[in-house]
Amino acid sequence: MKNAIKTWAVCLSALMLLGVFAGCGKTEDTPEGLVILEEALAPEEYGIGFRKGDALCEQVNAALKVLKANGTAADIATKWFGSDITTIVADENALDGVAVEEGRTLILGLDDAFPPMGYRDGNNNIVGFDIDLAQAVCSYLGWELTLQPISWDAKEMELNSGNIDCIWNGMSLDEDRMAAMSCTEPYLANEQVLVVRADSGYSTLSDLSGKTIALQKESTAASALDAAESFKKSLANVRTFGNNLECLMDLEQGGVDAVLMDSVVASYYITTGSSDIS
Amino acid sequence: MTYEAIRSLLPAMVEGMLTSLQVFFLTLLISLPLGIVLAAGRMSKHGLIRWPVQLYLLVMRGTPLMLQLFFFYFGPYYLFGAKPMDRLWAAILTFGLNYTAYFAEIFRGGLESIPKGQYEAAIILGMTRWQTFTRIIFPQVLKRILPPMGSEFMTLVKDTALARVIAVAELFDIAAKAANSFVSVTPYILAAVFYLVMNFLVGHGFLLVERKLSYYK
Numbered sequence: 157m158k159n160a161i162k163t164w165a166v167c168l169s170a171l172m173l174l175g176v177f178a179g180c181g182k183t184e185d186t187p188e189g190l191v192i193l194e195e196a197l198a199p200e201e202y203g204i205g206f207r208k209g210d211a212l213c214e215q216v217n218a219a220l221k222v223l224k225a226n227g228t229a230a231d232i233a234t235k236w237f238g239s240d241i242t243t244i245v246a247d248e249n250a251l252d253g254v255a256v257e258e259g260r261t262l263i264l265g266l267d268d269a270f271p272p273m274g275y276r277d278g279n280n281n282i283v284g285f286d287i288d289l290a291q292a293v294c295s296y297l298g299w300e301l302t303l304q305p306i307s308w309d310a311k312e313m314e315l316n317s318g319n320i321d322c323i324w325n326g327m328s329l330d331e332d333r334m335a336a337m338s339c340t341e342p343y344l345a346n347e348q349v350l351v352v353r354a355d356s357g358y359s360t361l362s363d364l365s366g367k368t369i370a371l372q373k374e375s376t377a378a379s380a381l382d383a384a385e386s387f388k389k390s391l392a393n394v395r396t397f398g399n400n401l402e403c404l405m406d407l408e409q410g411g412v413d414a415v416l417m418d419s420v421v422a423s424y425y426i427t428t429g430s431s432d433i434s
Numbered sequence: 435m436t437y438e439a440i441r442s443l444l445p446a447m448v449e450g451m452l453t454s455l456q457v458f459f460l461t462l463l464i465s466l467p468l469g470i471v472l473a474a475g476r477m478s479k480h481g482l483i484r485w486p487v488q489l490y491l492l493v494m495r496g497t498p499l500m501l502q503l504f505f506f507y508f509g510p511y512y513l514f515g516a517k518p519m520d521r522l523w524a525a526i527l528t529f530g531l532n533y534t535a536y537f538a539e540i541f542r543g544g545l546e547s548i549p550k551g552q553y554e555a556a557i558i559l560g561m562t563r564w565q566t567f568t569r570i571i572f573p574q575v576l577k578r579i580l581p582p583m584g585s586e587f588m589t590l591v592k593d594t595a596l597a598r599v600i601a602v603a604e605l606f607d608i609a610a611k612a613a614n615s616f617v618s619v620t621p622y623i624l625a626a627v628f629y630l631v632m633n634f635l636v637g638h639g640f641l642l643v644e645r646k647l648s649y650y651k
Contacts, residue, residue, distance in 0.1 A: 168634070172627045269614035276615045278439060280446040280608075305611075306601045310504065314601070317511035317518050401614045428617050 190426050193350040195361045198380040201243060201342030205323040205333060207315055213338040214254060219293045220343055221250035228292050236272055236285040244343050261300040264290050265320030267308040269399050272424045273326030286324050309374050312336060328376035348380040349419040365390035367413035370403035377416040435618035443612050443621060450605035451628050454594040457526055461590060464530030469537030476542050494535035500596050503528050507600040525597040536586055544579035577647050584640035588633045
């Protein structure tokens with residue numbers, strides 16, 4: 157009986173190891189697998205969300221303008237995107253007349269699975285464009301920055317209950333969010349784009365009529381799709397997943413024909429991932 | 435995903451596993467004793483005790499665990515304006531209360547499956563209620579509830595993954611974040627291996643206990 161268990165345990169371990177090896181070890185190719193369609197949906201902008209009426213919003217907003225004026229924002233954007241794609245309106249005197257809280261700790265809420273805005277690097281540290289920008293703002297205002305990973309589904313609850321002071325994670329601004337929170341002025345431009353398999357031959361929105369697309373639930377991709385009524389009606393089905401990687405996995409294996417997601421994030425996935433996501 | 439990347443991910447996954455195990459053991463610590471109390475309440479002759487218990491069992495088993503996590507974590511703020519408690523403890527509290535309900539029903543099933551004749555025979559033999567319970571009833575109940583308890587324990591190991599909705603950095607959460615950062619499914623495979631190993635140990639533990647108790651076979 158003992159021998160049977162030992163044999164079985166060895167077989168199981170071997171099976172699991174095989175699974176791990178099968179799932180990895182592929183070379184990181186130049187991406188040929190996925191492409192972004194030229195035709196984009198709603199252009200939108202990223203902003204930072206605070207509790208309704210929170211004075212911090214104005215302070216951070218002003219700080220961003222100063223940082224744009226003195227070139228810090230441009231440097232950070234160039235580091236992450238290759239050029240300054242921020243849409244902050246530069247104003248070196250933005251902080252004049254703004255009462256800045258002294259020595260505050262800013263608790264930044266993010267879904268740390270959202271590269272390149274906020275994600276985990278190889279050493280499991282949280283990095284990203286938003287992190288660098290937030291750090292620059294806090295250094296300028298003399299504040300401490302604390303990062304608090306949250307579940308994106310629960311972001312409003314985390315914000316309102318005081319667990320986090322702001323949502324700073326490539327959050328697209330839309331009417332609902334601006335009504336529910338105090339938001340800064342936009343700091344980055346973004347569009348909702350469709351990612352398709354390179355060999356699928358789709359190149360325009362009309363090519364996707366009668367097809368199925370995927371998007372991340374509770375994201376602005378869903379509202380962008382609602383706004384594009386005729387396109388939405390032309391689709392056979394819309395599937396929602398917890399995060400963009402799951403959407404892309406389904407795209408790769410043929411479960412859906414396209415993924416609707418932020419262009420900023422799509423570029424990251426396509427340049428980082430290999431031709432198949434393994 | 436390269437082998438170096440996997441190796442660099444392992445420490446974080448182990449930490450996540452330790453958090454999951456923390457939730458697992460502390461949940462059992464709460465829910466096993468409470469389950470016994472609730473089972474007794476459920477079998478009570480007095481309706482005033484039985485009905486609230488039945489309501490509790492219905493609500494706890496009838497609503498999604500994820501929803502309960504949100505309720506216990508954000509509820510205090512939205513209901514009373516209070517600051518939320520620590521995430522880990524909110525998760526342990528939620529899991530504890532939820533699994534109490536399941537364990538209570540398992541215990542009740544085990545207890546009610548003992549034929550009434552045994553109680554009568556014990557009375558005739560002059561045994562006290564305590565002697566009857568500890569020497570006759572309990573050993574049989576224990577043997578009968580081991581298989582469903584084993585399943586519940588395994589389910590709990592996997593349910594710890596739900597704690598990520600209130601941002602507890604447990605094993606599956608770490609795997610999901612890594613999968614997004616490395617644009618790879620390998621972290622998910624690794625997480626599956628971790629869960630499989632943990633549940634193998636749970637299953638094997640129960641197997642050994644069942645063997646120890648099958649002294650008549």
